[in-house]
Amino acid sequence: MRLADFILRDMEPILTKWEAFAATQLPASAYMGSPELREGAEQMLRAVAADLRTPQTREDQRKKSLGEGTGVIGVTESAARTHGTLRARAGFTVNQVAAEYRALRASVLRLWMDDSAPELTELDDVIRFNEAIDQALAESVTSFNSQIEQNRNLLLGMLGHDMRSPLQAIQVTSSYLAALNAGDDVSKAAGRLIRSGSRMQALLDDLTEFNRTKLGLGINVTPTDVNLADVLADELEELRAIHPERRIDLHVMGDLQGVWDSQRLQQLLGNLVVNAIKYGAQNTPVRVTVTGDATHVRIDVSNNGSAIEPAMLSRIFDPLERGRDSQNQDERAGSLGLGLYIASEIAKAHHGAIETRSDESETTFSVSLPRAES
Incomplete structure (x- = not known):
């Protein structure tokens, strides 16, 4: 039996193994049910099966083995990209995402060989399958990293915003203490607060500007x-x-x-x-x-x-x-x-x-x- 036919016929056993392995990727998987653990897996496998049935040149195959393929024709966002985004939101690490694909690759090939003992003429399916998985992994990891970067930038933005109010309170209070003329000790302490507050303000300003550029907003100028x-x-x-x-x-x-x-x-x-x-x-x-x-x-x-x-x-x-x-x-x-x-x-x-x-x-x-x- 050709590998594409096997994947479509035995979809449920393959997904069961996928889910069982994904459930071991703690701690994030501890809070996920079966639908979340399987998210995108069936669509991805169907895309792989369709890929195996599609004629391809050697150059097409080479690009996919490097993760540089164009994906499935007619699909705007592949199931692999969706999978990477959702895993990032769930709290998986990139190593755990890569491990899922390694486990999927091994389990599908093992189940297929145990089931049908592929003939020599069908072993090219193994190469094609590995290339398709490499492409899916590259897309998933790219999407995963993009989501992580977006989360980081949003966190920096919220941090910069929420720090401004308490910092302003520190600066106003230290200026008030300095103006009291309550002795050298108070004046020196107020001076230290003022200098530290100014340094914190400079760091916060740098962080805010950096975050704007990473969000694609650039530095705002008013000439x-x-x-x-x-x-x-x-x-x-x-x-x-x-x-x-x-x-x-x-x-x-x-x-x-x-x-x-x-x-x-x-x-x-x-x-x-x-x-x-x-x-x-x-x-x-x-x-x-x-x-x-x-x-x-x-x-x-x-x-x-x-x-x-x-x-x-x-x-x-x-x-x-x-x-x-x-x-x-x-x-x-x-x-x-x-x-x-x-x-x-x-x-x-x-x-x-x-x-x-x-x-x-x-x-x-x-x-x-x-x-x-x-």
Whole structure:
């Protein structure tokens, strides 16, 4: 008997074995009944049987064995994709999902061989069946991972939203305590609360921005007609107050009038300067040079110190990346490694670009922003 015919004839025994194995995938399966454990399995097996009966080229078969096939013709979302999504929602791990397919593959082939002792001419069905299962597994795992990522992003969004109210209460209370003038001990404690609250606010802002980009929303910008020299000078004044031990120089050349989101560009500059303060040599200044020409404005943030390793340089704008040689370990511990990523996203939102060059003498981050007409 051909394998496709066997699958359709013995569907119920195959599904029984599928369900029995799925029930062992604890703890998630403990809360699932028979319909949930079998969810999508029958449709998937019928699709596999139809696939076995469909003529295919060797190239079609090769792609499916790599999980690169096109699936069943006429099916918008395969049963395997649905299965992966539902397993993710139920709390399965990706290893448990893969184990289900391994068990399905083994049980179907074992039942078929025990039933009909396939002839040599039918053994090609084994290859075709394995290729179809590989394709189903690839689709299921892709859908599983997509669902997990969506769940994570929604969790980050809710976390960021729900943390704002208690954080604001902490900041208001600490400011109130600082204003009481109730002695040095209270003032010092209030100062620590204010600094910690500001650090938490910065982390929360980074988390919110990161979550927006991962949800496909990007960085929101509201451009207005601004003088970038004034905008960036204001940001540097705040940074000098926060880091009085470090010298931060600003050099401005050319016309810096244009249409940009001033707050976002202050955020971009702040992230670059704070990065330079963290990783640059402590006894040298951080240098900010802003140059305007007919079509673009360029912002260069430079610091002296150790060169960035080439491997790190290639992924320096990736999210959650942090350098190994921060000069201030306390500040490094309070960082999510999102500052440069967010700076890059802000530049992109302005249709600009950001790049890095680094050697033993200097590291420079350069931002190029197109000049919009006012």
